[in-house]
Amino acid sequence: MAAPTSSQPAVAARAASRVLPRGVGGGFCAFPESAPASLRFSVSRRRTARLEVKASANVFGNYFQVATYGESHGGGVGCVISGCPPRIPLTEADMQVELDRRRPGQSRITTPRKETDTCKILSGTHEGMTTGTPIHVFVPNTDQRGGDYSEMAKAYRPSHADATYDFKYGVRAVQGGGRSSARETIGRVAAGALAKKILKLKSGVEILAFVSKVHQVVLPEDAVDYETVTMEQIESNIVRCPDPEYAEKMIAAIDKVRVKGDSIGGVVTCIARNVPRGIGSPVFDKLEAELAKAMLSLPASKGFEIGSGFAGTDYTGSEHNDEFYMDEAGNVRTKTNRSGGVQGGISNGEIIYFKVAFKPTATIGRKQNTVSREHQDVELLARGRHDPCVVPRAVPMVESMAALVLMDQLMAHIAQCEMFPLNLALQEPVGSASSVPAFAPDLS
Known part of the structure; x- marks a missing residue:
């Protein structure tokens, strides 16, 4: 069988479906004839095939679209937002508040890299109002230290994207991890700030996230009232846990591994109050599926559950309904909210709540066994500045991705379901959700 070419997309697709080589995921790229044999894969025992498909995966959303760009140690990072409605009040200060929550160097339990992360809106606004055209937001990188990554140019960091980027592309930006760095999320947080504002203006939606677990320190389920918890409570300490007692325990756990050059992971809980009924779709584009995709696209995320989640398997139907x-x-x-505010892939007007698990930071200041790009066994002691626990800074990232999902789904709902008069016996305008009181879930 001849190798698939760009003029044979169906053949290429069939060939690709026969084997899943290392490096396949997200967008695909073509392997040139000059590519090393280790970077090519065989779809039969006789021939080596090349995939020639569109490389993408840098754009999120369908109606409210966000494209992020930039790398950790490049000139800067940012995003382009398309589909934003016109006449929305927007200034750089609106985005800066959220970016300041995400930026590095906030405290001793985050990376010591010093970045102001000052944003500049380059297009899409006029006299403080959105114009309906693409909004370009740029944030310069100012504290790069490329020399810290000399060892990592030759050796793969365990559990990092170094190896898989090489498997896929055959080249990578070594300094700071390139696109796999958490600095990529600056564009998401900037766009999320705008999405939050629109959701609040349109439907009174409020999105809050907080740290509910750090390593083995777990915040009890009944310690936080989802109906009344506030941003002020969450931001009252450096770990972003609304319970002061457990916040101190979490900080102590991070400090313990920080001084050893190690890292730990944890869990972020996110709630969305006043979400209108009817947001989401059945089958493939269920609201919880869109949220899961958004959360698992974040750096270091490894798990997602909504409502009762895995604990729901311990109930009977009569107990769980x-x-x-x-x-x-x-x-x-x-009466209860074990569904997490979503049933059949569509919001039911109750509080939406879910959890996102984050693994320990992959880059640590301790010697680890690995291999080099030349396939030699080596020992790596990584340098650079890295979070001993990514979870506190992940809080605004989770909120932003939730806002982007809800904003995109809200626009989809309006486009499909509000072109004609509502069935007032069953439906409500998307701007009236604030009349529905919110309450904390009952998982007893």
Whole structure:
């Protein structure tokens, strides 16, 4: 069989489906004839095939689209936002508040890299209002130390993207991890700030995230009331846990590994209040599926659960089902919220809540066994500045991705379901969700 070419997309697709080589994921790239044999793969025992498919995976969303760009030690990072409605009040200060929550060097338990992460809106606004055209946001990198990565140019960091980027592309930006660095999330957080603002203006949606676990320190489920927890409580300490007692325990756990040059992981819990009913889609584009994809696209994320999650498997149906009732205002509500605010892939008006698990930071200041690009066994002691625990800085990232999902899904809902008059007996305008009271989940 001849090697697939760009004029034979169907053949290329069939060939690719026969084997899943290392490096396949996200967008695909073509392997030139000059590529090393180790970077090519065989789709039969006789021939070596080349995939020639569109490389993408840098754009998120369908209606409210965000394309991020830039690398950790390049000239800067940023995003281009397409599909934003016109006449939305927007200044750089709106985005800077969220970027300041994400930036490095905030405290002793984060990376010591010093970046102001000052954003500049280059297009898409006029006199403080969005124009409906693409919004370009740029943030320069100012504290690069490329020399810290000389060893990592030759050896792969265990559990990092160094090896898989080489398997896939055959070349990578060594300094800071390139696109795999958490600095890529600057564009997401900037766009998320805008999405948060629109959601609040349109439907009164409020999105909050907080740290609920660091290593073996676990915040009890009943320690936080999802209905009343505030941003002020979350931001009252450097670990972003709304419970002061558990916050101190989490900080102590991070300090313990930090001084040893090691790292630990944890969990971020996110809640979305006042989300209108009807947001999301059945089958393939379920709201929880879109949220899962968004969260698992974040650096270091390894797990996602919504509502009762895996704990729900311990219940019977009669115990787990959220029974309906009519509240005093005549709204259909649920007595419990084990569904996490989503049923059948569509929001039901209750609080949406989910958890995201983050692994320990891969780059650590301790010697580890690995291999070099020349396939030699080596010992690596990584240098550079890295978070001993990514979880505190992941909080605004999780909020931003949740906002981008809900904003995109809200626009999809309006486009499909609000072109004609509503069935007032069942539906509500997307701007009226604030009339539905929120409450904390009952997982008892």
